[in-house]
Amino acid sequence: MKVEIIVDDKAEDLHVVVTCKHLTPDIEKILGTLRMMDRQLTAKKNGEIYLLDIAEVIYIESIDRKCFVYTSKEVYESDFRLYELEGQLEEFGFLRVSKSFLIHLQKVQSLKADINRRIRITMSNGEQIIASRQYADELKKRLGVI
């Protein structure tokens, strides 16, 4: 793989060109990461690739090492692993709340403390997610309540 970086102070915008024989899953991942800079998330549904606006995403769930992206209307699949999405989406207001859930804090409808230091999170689509003890403290820190 050859990487070429041209630093040009006259460049108005970041311009990335990827030249390849054909798209591979690895290249798709690189493109997905680049698209996140534009607040877009690459996800698949029925074999088609969609560019989702990150603001539309309510939460992401990992089931059997596959990540599913939930919007208010549809469910898509992402090629990224949950820990990769966690790292990339943190700056866009996403937070890991359990072993298998990454939530968009802007899409949280309500929070309720539960017994055993867990937090019951109701998302804007009505789905309830339980923040496990180990992640509940992180959620509280992010909210600034501890």
Place this chain on the structure above:
Amino acid sequence: MNMEEKRTIFDYLAQVMIIFGFTTLLLNIFCLVFGASARDISAIFALGAQGVPVSVSFQFLCVSALLTGARYVFFTDRIIKQMPAWLRCICMLTFAVIIIAVFIILFHWFPADMWQPWLMFFCCFGVSFAGSFLFVTLKEKTENRRMEEALRRLKEAGEDKAGK
């Protein structure tokens, strides 16, 4: 949906031992205080002020294991999502009372035909449950209020950011 925390047998055993240790400590204190006078009517105090008999210790270990098991069942994510906290507490309390009552009758912890020990049992159980329930409820209410307020602020900050 799989969002459960990974729990091992060691987590379970640790919880059992916490309940068992605390109960044994309390029972030994009771033995020191009431042991001599209650040795003829209760299997728990059969050794008088010398402490709790080994057989009773194992019975309490069984109760601790059963209560911890029930706690694991009533506080799984699936149950948390389907039952409000107060209902789970009532279920847990009912289960605990039934289990302890069965052990009292089976192992003659005190004579089942005497009303005074039952009254003491329900009073002690009721007071400790009511106290902890009140404490947890107040703590939860305060926490919920703070979290809702923080969430509102976070959303407002997000909207401002999006607006800019």
